[in-house]
Amino acid sequence: MATVTNWIDHLSAAEVQGAIYPGVGTEGVLVIIALIIWIGWHVLQDRAESEHLSQLARKKHGANDHKSNITEW
Amino acid sequence: MTDQLGALTTIFTEFYYWITVVLMFLIHVGFCMYEVGASRYKHHQHTLMKNTMLIPLVTVTWFLFGWWIYWAFPTGPGLAPSIMNESAALITDESAFSAKWYVPTSDLMAVNLGDHISGVFWAAFLLFSWTAASIVSGAVIERITTFAFGILAIAIGSVFWTIDAAWGWHFDGWMLKLLGYHDAYASGVIHAIAGGFALGILIVLGPRIGKFSSSGEPRNIGPRNPWLVTIGLFLIYTGFWGFYAACNIPIFDLGPEYGMEGVTYWTATNIYVTPTTLSGITMNFLMSLSGGLLAGYLISGKDPFWTYSSGLAGIICASAGNDLYHPIQSMIIAMIGVVVAYKMHYWVERKFKIDDAVGAVAVHGYAGVAGLIICGFVLNGYPSSGYSVGAMWVGTDYAPINPLGMFIGAIIMFVILGLIPGWIIAKILHGMGKLRIPRDVEIAGLDYNLLEASRNDEKAVSSSTR
Numbered sequence: 001m002a003t004v005t006n007w008i009d010h011l012s013a014a015e016v017q018g019a020i021y022p023g024v025g026t027e028g029v030l031v032i033i034a035l036i037i038w039i040g041w042h043v044l045q046d047r048a049e050s051e052h053l054s055q056l057a058r059k060k061h062g063a064n065d066h067k068s069n070i071t072e073w
Numbered sequence: 074m075t076d077q078l079g080a081l082t083t084i085f086t087e088f089y090y091w092i093t094v095v096l097m098f099l100i101h102v103g104f105c106m107y108e109v110g111a112s113r114y115k116h117h118q119h120t121l122m123k124n125t126m127l128i129p130l131v132t133v134t135w136f137l138f139g140w141w142i143y144w145a146f147p148t149g150p151g152l153a154p155s156i157m158n159e160s161a162a163l164i165t166d167e168s169a170f171s172a173k174w175y176v177p178t179s180d181l182m183a184v185n186l187g188d189h190i191s192g193v194f195w196a197a198f199l200l201f202s203w204t205a206a207s208i209v210s211g212a213v214i215e216r217i218t219t220f221a222f223g224i225l226a227i228a229i230g231s232v233f234w235t236i237d238a239a240w241g242w243h244f245d246g247w248m249l250k251l252l253g254y255h256d257a258y259a260s261g262v263i264h265a266i267a268g269g270f271a272l273g274i275l276i277v278l279g280p281r282i283g284k285f286s287s288s289g290e291p292r293n294i295g296p297r298n299p300w301l302v303t304i305g306l307f308l309i310y311t312g313f314w315g316f317y318a319a320c321n322i323p324i325f326d327l328g329p330e331y332g333m334e335g336v337t338y339w340t341a342t343n344i345y346v347t348p349t350t351l352s353g354i355t356m357n358f359l360m361s362l363s364g365g366l367l368a369g370y371l372i373s374g375k376d377p378f379w380t381y382s383s384g385l386a387g388i389i390c391a392s393a394g395n396d397l398y399h400p401i402q403s404m405i406i407a408m409i410g411v412v413v414a415y416k417m418h419y420w421v422e423r424k425f426k427i428d429d430a431v432g433a434v435a436v437h438g439y440a441g442v443a444g445l446i447i448c449g450f451v452l453n454g455y456p457s458s459g460y461s462v463g464a465m466w467v468g469t470d471y472a473p474i475n476p477l478g479m480f481i482g483a484i485i486m487f488v489i490l491g492l493i494p495g496w497i498i499a500k501i502l503h504g505m506g507k508l509r510i511p512r513d514v515e516i517a518g519l520d521y522n523l524l525e526a527s528r529n530d531e532k533a534v535s536s537s538t539r
Contacts, residue, residue, distance in 0.1 A: 018187030019180035027178035031137070034177070038133050046220045046507070052522065053218070053514050061517035066115040069524035071531040 082324055083189050089323040090193035096315025097200035101128065103308030104207040108214055110301030111431050113294070115518025116215045123219050127206045130223050131230035135199045137177050139231035143198065145172035146239035153247035156460055170245070197319040198238070201263055204316070206230035208267035209495075211431035213274055215281050216515055221502045228498050229270045237262050237490045241482060244346050244460060248485070250471050252478035253457040257343040258320050258354070258392035260444035261486035268438015269491020272427065277499035278508060280428030282515050291422050294430070296378055306381040310362065313388060317358055317395075320344055321351060331459060346459030349396035360400035361391035364407030372415050382432055383411040386440040390414075393448035393479075397455065406447050410440040438491070442483045449479025 001022045004010045010017065023030075105124050112120040131139075145163045147155060154161045157168040165173050174181045174191070181188050182195075206226035213222065241248040242262045248254035256262050285291055296302045321341050327348060328336035340348045365387015366380060373379035390410020391403040398406070418435035421427050429435065452474045460471065472478055502508040510519065518524070 016186060018185040019183060020186060021183050024180065027180070027183075031177045034133065034137060038130075038137070041130075042220070042223065045223070049218060049220055053511055056517060056521055057511040057513040059517070059521075060513050061521055063516045066518045066521050066524050069521070069528040070114070071528050 086323055087189040087193055090190070090197050090319060093315040093319035094193065094196045094200055097197070097204070097312050097319060099308045100200070100312030100316065101203050101207060103305045103310075103312060104204075104211065105305070106301050106308065107305030108211050108431065110298040110303075110305060111211065111296045112214050113297055113518070115520055115524070117520060118523055119219070119519035120214050123214075123217070123222050124207060124210045126219065126223065127210065127226040127230065128203060130227055131202050131206050132199060134227045134231035135195075135202055135235075136182070137231075139202060139235050140175045140182075140195050140198065141172045141177075142232065142235040143172075143239050143243065144170060144175050146236055147243045147245040147247065149240070149247050153250045155245050157245060164245070198235075200319070201238075201259070201316070202230040202234060205234040205263050205267040205270075208264070208433050208437045209271045209274065212271040212429045212433040213278055214430045215519070216509055217274075217278060218507055218510055221499075221508045224502065225270075225274060225495070225498060228494065229267060233270065233490050233494050234263060234266055237266050237486055241486070242344055244344070244458060248478075248482055249345065249457045252482050253472035253474045254478055254482040255345070255448060255452060255455070255457050255474045256393045256445065256482070257345070257349070257396035258317055260389055260391075260393035260441040260448070261483060263441075264389045264392070264437040265441030265445065265483060265486040266491040268434045268436075268441060269487035270495035271429070272434045272438060273492040273495025273497075274499040275427050275429060275434070276425075276496055277503050280426060281430070282512065284428045285426055289426065291426075291428075299377055302378060303381060306385065309385060310388075313385075314358070317354055318351065321349065321354070322346065323351070327459065342459065343396045345457065347396075347456060354395055356400045357391065357395040357398055357403040358388060360404040361388045361395065361407035363387075364391070364404035365411050367404075368408040368411035369415070372412060379415065379432070382436050383415070386411050386414045386436040389437060390440040390444035390447070392441075393444045394452045397452055402451060406444065406451070409447065410443045413443040414440040438487060442487050445479050445483040445486070446476070449474065449476035 003017075003022060003024050004020050010020075105121055108124055109117050109121050145165055147164060148161045150163045151161050155164055157164065157170060158166050160166075164171050167173065173179070176182075181191050185191075206229050209225060209229055210222065240246050241254045241256055242259070246254070281294065283292060284294060321343060323341055324339060325342050325346065327333075327338045327340060327342070327346070330346065341351050343349050362384050366384040368387065369380040369383020373383070387407030387410055390413075391398065391406045394406075395403055414432075414435040417439040418429065418432055421434070422429070427434070453476060455474045456471065457474050458471050499508060514521075
């Protein structure tokens with residue numbers, strides 16, 4: 001996985017390789033993982049929010065009911 | 074890097090943009106404080122989290138495709154050939170400034186010893202993206218779902234503003250060539266588009282419950298914590314310093330760049346590679362802030378919320394030409410922008426029943442549009458780009474800055490890339506039943522469950538004896 005194992009060899013090469021992160025060449029896989037995390041986050045967030053909103057809506061609290069929940073200013 | 078002067082120039086530039094990114098972070102801190110201060114207690118935490126979560130959403134999508142759009146779209150595509158490859162197609166060839174290098178799989182989109190600039194430049198633009206999304210966030214508080222806002226934040230932050238930046242804020246942009254568009258510190262490319270986008274959403278989203286009486290008269294739902302609003306706006310001003318610096322190229326030798334044989338001319342430039350000075354734009358920033366505050370104080374009758382917002386509106390209005398204006402011109406333009414923004418806000422609110430909770434459409438949208446139009450008159454005849462010098466573009470000469478071109482540019486920013494996409498995406502989300510929170514939740518407050526849980530926790534703690 002290591003792209004660089006010896007800095008002296010790396011920097012004294014005729015042409016210094018710029019990319020030094022681990023796993024050079026695996027960027028495509030990393031991007032697919034990022035896409036899954038991004039889209040997956042929306043799916044999970046939407047599911048949680050819909051559940052929260054419908055639960056709260058069912059209770060039909062009044063506009064000032066939240067004030068009884070305020071413990072300290 | 075093997076020669077010392079080249080290394081110093083590169084690492085100075087790298088550090089310069091890095092500092093601007095840190096300063097611009099304060100814009101987001103300010104927006105979060107400002108929005109929470111403007112919202113009612115029962116919505117506070119939701120309001121905060123909605124704005125905070127745009128940071129990761131816009132950042133990830135900016136990495137995946139937003140940055141690529143900026144480099145790919147300067148030609149339209151199809152509207153004007155590039156000065157780099159003479160093609161009007163998307164710029165994805167092998168040329169130096171091609172989008173090809175900024176796909177997420179590129180090895181330049183990471184730690185790379187051969188490139189010290191792309192990452193900080195990417196980050197500076199990303200912070201502009203957060204700002205665009207955050208402007209929209211304030212307008213829609215207390216009734217939009219976090220899901221819908223996330224989608225809309227990505228749309229404005231990683232798609233539409235970056236298209237406008239490619240068109241009108243790139244040295245190769247077609248709007249410079251054909252319209253003579255000039256927008257040095259983003260009156261249009263950030264503020265007008267974000268204001269227009271917010272207005273498009275607000276038309277579909279509707280007002281908060283209670284905002285308008287049964288006869289249609291608007292009611293004031295003023296900021297609940299004016300101190301938080303005040304500090305928030307001060308922080309936005311502070312971050313704006315970084316924003317201005319980030320819009321410049323700090324050090325550039327224009328002689329060879331313009332093809333002038335034997336001429337060396339080192340200077341700072343704006344994003345269009347025409348010369349300006351960090352010194353001069355600092356004067357203009359402060360004079361336009363002052364003009365905005367002076368006008369806002371008078372027109373709003375000493376209202377702190379509007380006076381502070383007017384300082385911002387003043388800067389925004391003068392920003393298009395603040396690379397070249399005289400400081401007094403800058404101050405006067407700022408004052409005009411504030412009057413336009415303030416009057417338009419209340420007229421639109423009353424006439425069209427638009428509930429813009431923080432005046433974002435006015436401060437960013439109307440002031441930005443006014444700034445672009447004024448710039449067309451005041452800077453009429455100046456070159457719109459460094460590359461209009463000589464025969465660098467094969468099409469014809471770049472159009473100079475002119476009133477008509479700037480007016481069309483303002484329409485493109487506010488309406489075509491702002492209002493229309495905002496309206497369409499909001500309509501789709503509304504059709505899916507995902508745009509607005511249920512009525513009962515809006516009345517109860519988005520934080521009801523959190524507050525109830527806190528009360529129960531507190532009750533358990535306070536009744537315990539050990």
